[in-house]
Amino acid sequence: MNIVIAIDSFKGSLSSLEAGEAAATGILRACPGGNIKILPLADGGEGTVEALTIGMGGELQTVKVTGPLDEPIIAQYGILATEKTAIMEMAAAAGITLVPKGKRNPLYTTTYGVGEMLLDAIRKGCRHFIIGIGGSATNDGGLGMLQALGYKMLDDMGNPVSHNALALEKLAAIDDSDVLPEIKDCTFRIACDVTNPLCGPEGCSAVFGPQKGAPPNMISQMDRWLTRYAELAQAKYPHANPDAPGAGAAGGLGFAFLTFTNAKLESGIHIVMTETKLEDHIAHADIVVTGEGQLDGQTVMGKAPIGVAQIAKSHAKPVIAFSGCVAPDARICNEHGIDAYFPILRQVTTLQDAMEPGTARQNLTDTAEQVFRLLKIKSHPER
Structure with missing residues (x-):
């Protein structure tokens, strides 16, 4: 049998x-x-790295990165060496389970460590990425991740802003002159099963902000900042679309991938089933x-x-x-x-x-x- x-x-x-x-x-x-x-088996959330890495004969990696509270943590991801493919979960570096309930505040959490994971894999030869983006603690629009990859996020004086959602209030310009060159050769399959836009009543701040510790007044602030962030991105990259289904995933990380990288958002379970044949x-x-x-x-x-x-x-x-x-x-x-x-x-x-x-x-x-x-x-x- x-x-x-x-x-x-x-x-x-x-x-x-x-x-x-x-x-x-x-x-x-x-x-x-x-x-x-x-x-x-996994659907793009917890367990995706193990499911795909083991299911496809890859090797698990560990790397020290910046955690959601801007403190060092150890994150794990997988590499399929022959395919030059890395398998990641953003939650390994910026997940809500990494933040004690008493410290949950999406103004201060960052996706910087997600970018550091990407850098580590790129340095190890990876050019293709499968990334689950469920379970985030963040609402920074992927700002931290982009900064780790070399994007300069500047205030109106030309100074770098910090790595979290609070920095979006001061964001005035996006400079991509120092972005890691290898990024243009990378492809990203993003396991994402939510269809929320970046902003508005169905956006990431309104829908997911409360579970990350945001009260109503903070939600409206973050939504305004993300709207301005999207406008800046659209001025530089005309294809940027804050209304794209999934742009609001993981506190706007979906928008960052769609706008600043060669990325496609897909059903998590579809990716896993396809890749494991x-x-x-x-x-x-x-x-x-x-x-x-x-x-x-x-x-x-x-x-x-x-x-x-x-x-x-x-x-x-x-x-x-x-x-x-x-x-x-x-x-x-x-x-x-x-x-x-x-x-x-x-x-x-x-x-x-x-x-x-x-x-x-x-x-x-x-x-x-x-x-x-x-x-x-x-x-x-x-x-």
Whole structure:
């Protein structure tokens, strides 16, 4: 039996790879001769670097960069050397989880470290980038990243502004005379699943600012500054479009990539599935296994397990899903390619205990074993 396992992470418990390995352990108990291919899965957010780097045979890198609070941190990204490709998550250098709740203030957080990650990869020979931009702590319009790449962001006296959103208030000119020359040879595939513009009621300040610590008065200020920033960018680069879908992603980092680099915004799950050649593996599978931490009605709204299921159904393959828990409205998943789904919870317990990695791993292994024992009986009723 050929089995493809492509399970999204069980957030807070297991990474995509760990979940896949746990399911594979249980399946092999039931079907010792099974031929299993584990493909880590992600949607452009947390876990994308691991999923793509491991799934494509790359190597993980670490580099010291400037964190969101302008303090040094260690960030990780992946390199596929033969393809000269780097795989990154902006959250590794500027993510909201790097900022304690009591210190969250998008006026002062910066994307400078994202630019430093890019520089490190470029110096190591990379010219192609796949970057997930979810989970940001910033609202600087990508200003910090651009400064790290050599863009001079100047006030009305010709002096450099600082690296954060507060600097946008003083921004008067953009000078690209000292930009890293290699940037023009680089391509960027940006994993982005939001469609918000840069400014306005649906822009990054209004929609995402509150979760980053911005009160109403700060939101209106930042929105005005980003509007002015966009006007300056448009004067220098006529193609700049603050209304482009996704321009407001990651506090305006989407706008920076679209305006100042050779970038394309794409669905995160589409990038991962394409780059790991998931469809090629599914086409030769007898059964496909997917899942995520919680299956519910939102799963069908572009989340990874449904993406897997839709590919499987295009090849008439059966699909089984495992989940940490299952909401009542998860039944809709059966209408979108998941033939059967199974919660892995084995006994009454607290949420904290259920999410403990060792417990989640064991529960997933045991559940997968029993499901595949049943499948083996159906395949070989004489046994």
